[in-house]
Amino acid sequence: MNSDQVLLHGLDQALLALMIIVIMFGMGAGLTVDDFRTVARRWRLVAIGFASQFGFMPLIAFTLATLLNLPPAYAIALVLVGTLPGGSTSNMFTYFARGSVALSISMTTASTLAALIMMPILLQIYTPGFAREIAVYDADGMAHEFVIPTVNIVVSLLLVLVPVAGGMTLRRFSRGWAKSAEDTAGFMAMIVIIFLVASTLIRHFPQVIGTDIKVYAAAITLGMFGFLIGYVGARIFGASPIHQRAISLETGIQNGPIAFAIILLSFSDVALQNQMLWMAILYSMFIVITASIFTLWLRRHGQRDWAITENTLVHRRLFGEEYVTQYPAGIVPKRIEHNLTQE
Amino acid sequence: MASSRSLSLTRWAPFTSVTAPWRFLINICHGKSIVETFTDMKPILNARNLAQLYRLCAEHYGELPAFATRQTATNWQPISFRELYERGKQIAAGLAQIGVRQGDPVGLISDNRVEWMLAEVGIQLAGAVNTPRGTDVIDDEWGYIFEHAEIEVAFVEGPKELQRLKRLRVQWPNLREVIQLDTRKGVEEGVHTLDQLAELGASALKTNPQCIQEREQSVSGDDLFTLIYTSGTTGKPKGVMLTHENILSQIKNVPLELSCTDRVLSILPIWHVFERMFEVFTMSYGVCTYYTSLRTLGQDLQNVEPTFMGSAPRLWESLHHRIMQGIGQAHPVRRALFHIAYRLSSWYQHSWTVLRNETLEPPPRSLIVRLAWKMVHSGRICLILPLYGFFNAAVLENVRLKAGGCLKATISGGGALPMAIDQFYRKIGIHVLEGYGLTETSPVLAVRIQSKEVAGTVGPIIPETELRIVHLETDEILYSSSQSALSQEIGLRGEIQVRGPQIMRGYYKEHGLTREVLSEDGWFRTGDIGMVTWNGCLRILGRCKSTIVLSNGENIEPEPIEARLRQCAHIENLALMGQDCKHLYALVVPDLEQFQQDGREVKTREELITDPEVHQTIFREIREMQHHPSDSGKHPSIRAIRLIAEPFTPGEELTNLFKLKRHVVAQKYDDVLQSLYAAEEPDSSRSRGHR
Missing domain, CATH: 2.30.38.10 (Luciferase; Domain 3)
Incomplete structure (x- = not known):
């Protein structure tokens, strides 16, 4: 095997593996058992999110791959990214977008568990068409039809959940360390993504330049369509603005590290793995940028709603639960009137 | 230069x-912009006087809370704009009943509390002039202020202030009526409570509902709304006359916009001019002000989430x-x-x-x-x-x-x-x-x-x-x-x-x-x-100006103190410093001849100022001089000194009439002062005086 062909060398791979463990550990450190319980309480909203995450997102990925006529490995990677559960990154963006962080956490929790079942099923539905286009040669030089390694994927998912459980355990025993683990994970993710992009750019420049523009288009727009469909969908289903935001961001922002883990652990063919990894790296890089811009937009757009809601909440906290804040006419927009009186 | x-x-x-x-x-x-207002501010910004502004706020913001007082960490007592105005109106009518005429100064000795605001609204609606000070006012100043302003009617915070007032009262032949704000510990005979005053006003309003509106109409922008006596340790307090137009111009011109969803956490003494202006400013935008204290600040920041x-x-x-x-x-x-x-x-x-x-x-x-x-x-x-x-x-x-x-x-x-x-x-x-x-x-x-x-x-x-x-x-x-x-x-x-x-x-x-x-x-x-x-x-x-303003707001006239300390045997000259600091400091030029006469073998001042014993001698002398019984004892003591080798010379640090040019000294010895402040007030690592 020529080492030049490998997208990620030993060091990179080790780094990536470390990053996956640290990030998943950090994600676990942010969760408590209570978060699982609250999923049941807001099942309606979680269900909307679920439909959006596992219904729309893979469909968007599939449609994009088909319409753009992506090379099969990239197409599979795109669908794989589309079927991923949400991660802790979306919680942070939701916080800054002034959405419901609680719902974001619930959705992350629910989708991570559901992914064990949903991912294999969804991959079976959307990828066989692309897989058929790939010819794999075994050691004897015989061509085989490529089959999506479903069992491997489930195993990888289970492996990824081990550090999550580890993080949750840490949280039980030391909040200080758990908080540090959370922050470190985010920091680590940033550094590793930047490092991977830089090292790939330097070492595989011709390959990168040679990558079809359509691949970039797919990597950038997948998340953006996710935000849009999530937002519109939640609105149609009647979720309130803060929930619309959480669902929208949760739909668009996927748990990138899980994609890396699955690709590294389940796909053995080097060429295939390279292309899939590149797609996952591109997605992970661009989603941070698009999510930041989208978050800034949501933040500005929702400033007034947020100011009113927050003020009302503080009044209730300080003046008693029964206190009703009576704003002058024309201050409270219709869309949040309902929220102020209910929750 | x-x-x-x-x-x-x-x-x-x-x-x-x-x-x-x-x-x-x-x-x-x-x-x-970081803040935006949701409401049309024009009518409020165009108010002619504070009475009108308070009325417009009540009409505009109605039941929104205007002020909130802390009972416990998560139990605060709000008062709405309407309530504030309605109560204020009764108090105003009450004040009119006990003989407060338009333009009369009314004393108000109290710290931050919601009754302060009620009294203020009452005073403004009655067209009178609020003359406030905090309860930390020293007897001499209180005596002077009430005498100078010829106060006839005064509000005091609680029993403690009432006792002090009774002691000082002999100086004020004009003082007729006293109203106590905090009545939880009971009230003495002959003293009104705020409730009694409001009742008095309420019945007066029944017979003549328009009496307060009439006063509002007749107050012009040129009339005084307050007399704020600045504190001074040495000089006499000066009564600063501010008009309705003064304060209303601030509301128009201070380049800030708030909205009725904002929350302001307030900690400054309520009678301080900055807080007064800010209070009126926040009210006109429908903002609720929450009173806190340094002790509870951390908790209150978390609970109030001020914007x-x-x-x-x-x-x-x-x-x-x-x-x-x-x-x-x-x-x-x-x-x-x-x-x-x-x-x-x-x-x-x-x-x-x-x-x-x-x-x-x-x-x-x-x-x-x-x-x-x-x-x-x-x-x-x-x-x-x-x-x-x-x-x-x-x-x-x-x-x-x-x-x-937030x-x-x-x-x-x-x-x-x-x-x-x-x-x-x-x-x-x-x-x-x-x-x-x-x-x-x-x-x-x-x-x-x-x-x-x-x-x-x-x-x-x-x-x-x-x-x-x-x-x-x-x-x-x-x-x-x-x-x-x-x-x-x-x-x-x-x-x-x-x-x-x-x-x-x-x-x-x-x-x-x-x-x-x-x-x-x-x-x-x-x-x-x-x-x-x-x-x-x-x-x-x-x-x-020679006045030194310490960080607690105390005004110090340094010249009399300097004149006195210059009498110390070992001091040739000195300059008091400490603008914006917690304490007062001095730069001292030691008297070389005196030390030589003492038998110290030194030739130059440079040698002299490095000797810690010299430093001690001078500092002790200053202490003794300041604590001398003949001294009135009101001067704040000097916290620390630094010795300097170069004497002050006319044309440089002194004018031709030997008057100290403090800003020149401050600029010349900036590094000495900075190190002094850093050593004495390390927690506030500041660059001061000569910024």
Whole structure:
């Protein structure tokens, strides 16, 4: 095997593996058992999110791959990214977008568990068409039809959940360390993504330049369509603005590290793995940028709603639960009137 | 020394308006104002007097809370705009019943409490003049104020103040009626409670419902709304006369916008002019003010989640201290992350100040160098942005949460904000808009605005206000914002003089004193030295008036103290220092001959000042002199001294009449003073006096 062909060398791979463990550990450190319980309480909203995450997102990925006529490995990677559960990154963006962080956490929790079942099923539905286009040669030089390694994927998912459980355990025993683990994970993710992009750019420049523009288009727009469909969908289903935001961001922002883990652990063919990894790296890089811009937009757009809601909440906290804040006419927009009186 | 550097603004102007690539960046990152108002403010901003303003607020904001008082951490008592006005109206009618006429000064000795506000509204609706002071007022001053203002009716806070009042009462033949605000511990015979007064008023309103409205109609903008007596340790308190127009002009001109969804946490003494103005300002925007105290501040920040705060430097120092303490105790990993975040943020913010032309010092003159410099900083921003973005979100946001997490901006006034503290807040992402003003200017003259947040300055002068910088010795006008020929003479230092609708009418019954500071054509001499920076902001550099204002607001006239201490045998000369500090300090020139006579073998002062024994001798002498029984004992004691080797000479540190030029001394010995302040007041690592 020529080492030049490998997208990620030993060091990179080790780094990536470390990053996956640290990030998943950090994600676990942010969760408590209570978060699982609250999923049941807001099942309606979680269900909307679920439909959006596992219904729309893979469909968007599939449609994009088909319409753009992506090379099969990239197409599979795109669908794989589309079927991923949400991660802790979306919680942070939701916080800054002034959405419901609680719902974001619930959705992350629910989708991570559901992914064990949903991912294999969804991959079976959307990828066989692309897989058929790939010819794999075994050691004897015989061509085989490529089959999506479903069992491997489930195993990888289970492996990824081990550090999550580890993080949750840490949280039980030391909040200080758990908080540090959370922050470190985010920091680590940033550094590793930047490092991977830089090292790939330097070492595989011709390959990168040679990558079809359509691949970039797919990597950038997948998340953006996710935000849009999530937002519109939640609105149609009647979720309130803060929930619309959480669902929208949760739909668009996927748990990138899980994609890396699955690709590294389940796909053995080097060429295939390279292309899939590149797609996952591109997605992970661009989603941070698009999510930041989208978050800034949501933040500005929702400033007034947020100011009113927050003020009302503080009044209730300080003046008693029964206190009703009576704003002058024309201050409270219709869309949040309902929220102020209910929750 | 006065004209150190002159720069022409026109030379910079074309460049600042050029459409550069970083304009785009600026628009993305700093596009919209931080605060927005949802309501039509016109009718309120056009009120003719405070009585009308209070009525309009009640009509406009109705049941929204105007003020809230803390009972326990999460149990606060609100009072709505309507309630405040209705109760205020009854109190006003009550005041009229007990004989308060329009224009009468009414005393109000109390600390922050909601009844203070009720009394204030009552006094304004009755067309009277609020004459307030805090309960920390010393007997001498209280006696003087009530006597000087010929107070007939007074509010006092509680039984303690009532006892003091009874003791002092002999001095005030005019005092007729007393109202006690806090009645939880009972009331004495002959003293009204606020409720009784309101009842009295309520019945009066039944017979003549229009009596209060009539008073509102007849109060004009020129009439006084308050008499604020400034505190002074040595000099007599001076009653600053402020009119309705003074304060209402502030509401129009202070460049801030709030909305009725904002929450303001308040900690300044309520009678302080900055707080008074801010109170009226927040009321007119429908904002609720929550009263807190230094003791409960940490908790209250968390529970109230204020969106805005206006306070004195002391609060910002205290909060800074609290935050740093929290970080010191944090988990080691988190502490390390904070330091990385802080470092990144200071690079990031610094690059922005360069791009936004917000540096204190002017940029290099060469256009090419400047362009290159800006490109470098644009590049640095782009490089840092992803990392900064992450750290800002994950780490600095947690720090901001210690201040409630909702602060859009804050104002600091009532003293110089130490540069280090200023920078700290900027780096963690809390806007501190430093302002400048005096009681006599009700108070805001200049304040930093969002588009001009130049650290180290107090921002541009506010609308409708004229500024001029006058040479300290020749009285020549160096800079004038209203004269086009002089409006470009920036960078020259001199006395700050101002003219505008916020300037007081004068000192009550002190025509002579008024004439000293207020010219015929309306120019007010602030007694502060300042200059206009290249980007059009006002920078305060020190004081030319001798009065030293300590950080607790105490005014000290240093000259009598100096005159007295100069009598010490081992002191040749000395200068008191401590503007904006917690304590008073002295720079002392030791008397060489005296020490030689004592038998000390020294030839020069340089040798003398390094001897710790000399330092001790002099400090002991000062102590003894200050604690001498013949001394009135009211002078604050000197905290520490530094010896200097060069005697003060006429033409240099002294005028030809041997009067001390304090600002010259402060400037010359700036490094000595800074090290002295740093050693004595380490928690407030400030650069003061001569900023």
